[in-house]
Amino acid sequence: METGHTPVMKKEIEQFLISSLPDKAIVVDATLGAGGHAECLLKHLASHGGRLIAFDMDKQSLEQARQRLAEYGNALVCVNENFANIAAVLLRLGIDKINGLVADLGISSMQVDNGERGFSFQSPGPLDMRMGESAPRTAAEIVNTYSEEELFRIIKTYGEERWSRRIVRRIIFERENAPITTTDRLADIIIKAVPVRFRYKSKIHPATRTFQALRMEVNEELDSLEQLLEDMGAILAPGGRAAIISFHSLEDRMVKQVFRELKKTGEFEILTKKPLTADEEEIDENRRARSAKLRVIEKTKGGFHEQTQK
């Protein structure tokens, strides 16, 4: 089954994560999506007696990936949960420690391409953007009810949008006429807010950054990442590795800081001094790869904790 989503930095995941796995490894894919990374992991795990626990808070994506990967049988356990709940889910599954973790943050091409989900400024649809049912509000609720200052903070911080003040003012003006409920109307409002001479100057569509910011707010993406990173250190087994692929500077900074803190405990080794990025060939083939940053950390075998426990 063709998914339309190409896994990012697959080679590097094989090199840094899969090659280090022991037999009977238990690995978590925190972001199953179309199952691209999961498939690479399962090829190895299924032939070495291992298991993959795969999270996706998007029921539709999870179901499609489960069907696509059905040949791997019990080696794949799918969980329709936010990866922020990783500790509780592993406890429920009776898993104490894992040997590997991969997280490929953000949304998949399948989600973007489905206009009905409201992620895309290029396909008309309801202004929704919820990845899962647990998201507290839709993008339309945010756009129509948040104050000018709250909208400005989100679009400026998460979107790093140069024209955030102008965009927010235009949104406030337009929503007074009629609530903004569709992706195409919002995209139109944003285009009009950007000064004419800058509208088509950038390589990206003028609505790209605002849509990204709203998506991050709708799905509380930074909060979920913070929770995952907080629990990661405790659930990795000695020798276990975590590989995090991020696409936003705030996410990458958060990963970098947590990795540094973990290293200070003396129980972890950072395997990527600088974040790895996709090579030119990959970027040519997959535009999504251009802003990917991969960081990998390992829980070292002879950590202080382990020695005192023996």
Ligand SMILES: C[S@@+](CC[C@H](N)C(=O)[O-])C[C@H]1O[C@@H](n2cnc3c(N)ncnc32)[C@H](O)[C@@H]1O
């Ligand atoms: C970029 S895609 C992953 C693509 C996947 N690695 C592949 O190769 O096909 C990210 C997926 O993670 C899911 N996701 C994002 N944040 C999540 C979270 N906090 N908890 C669970 N799933 C999440 C999204 O719904 C999406 O399907």
